[in-house]
Amino acid sequence: MEQNGRARNEVLMAGIGGMGVLVSGQVLLDAAFQRYEHVSYVSSYGFARRGGLCECTVIVSDEKIASPLLDQAQVVMLLDSSQFPSFEHRVRPGGIIFADTAGLTAERRREDYTLYALPCLEIATSMGSILGKNLIMLGAYTAITGAVSTELVELELQKRYQDKEKVLTQNLDAFRRGVELGKSAA
Numbered sequence: 001m002e003q004n005g006r007a008r009n010e011v012l013m014a015g016i017g018g019m020g021v022l023v024s025g026q027v028l029l030d031a032a033f034q035r036y037e038h039v040s041y042v043s044s045y046g047f048a049r050r051g052g053l054c055e056c057t058v059i060v061s062d063e064k065i066a067s068p069l070l071d072q073a074q075v076v077m078l079l080d081s082s083q084f085p086s087f088e089h090r091v092r093p094g095g096i097i098f099a100d101t102a103g104l105t106a107e108r109r110r111e112d113y114t115l116y117a118l119p120c121l122e123i124a125t126s127m128g129s130i131l132g133k134n135l136i137m138l139g140a141y142t143a144i145t146g147a148v149s150t151e152l153v154e155l156e157l158q159k160r161y162q163d164k165e166k167v168l169t170q171n172l173d174a175f176r177r178g179v180e181l182g183k184s185a186a
Contacts, residue, residue: 015079020134132174139178
């Protein structure tokens with residue numbers, strides 16, 4: 001990751017359709033355009049857009065990206081922690097898994113990565129809407145990894161939701177709460 005001097009960052013985001021997995025990936029991708037020369041985004045989802053498994057992979061790099069597909073990523077972000085057993089093998093040794101504490105019951109099978117179990121659903125609920133959970137986790141990701149600056153993500157959120165003042169305010173609040181969560185967890 002960038003904080004370690006690397007010019008390439010990879011994140012695999014996974015969850016259930018309707019949780020904002022794909023939106024988080026697109027926001028990260030669009031923010032990364034301001035920092036990196038090369039970016040890649042690949043999404044995948046089942047037949048049921050809401051309620052079915054979905055995932056996206058975002059790769060940002062200062063060098064050309066040979067393939068947008070990864071068997072393992074530097075970072076795995078799980079918005080639905082029930083998917084933990086299915087995705088634990090997808091993080092590289094030395095990588096990071098971000099998982100929501102809600103529903104995180106599976107035992108770790110590996111110890112060669114860092115796990116950040118974060119109360120994103122709990123925080124989103126306390127803010128009045130579970131829909132901000134994805135941006136809370138994205139904020140924690142940016143604060144901990146430094147892959148893309150929090151300022152660039154905030155600018156992207158402002159651009160994306162500029163015509164929806166209430167949604168913009170909620171999204172920025174959720175993202176900022178995630179940044180604070182990430183800083184305290186690091």
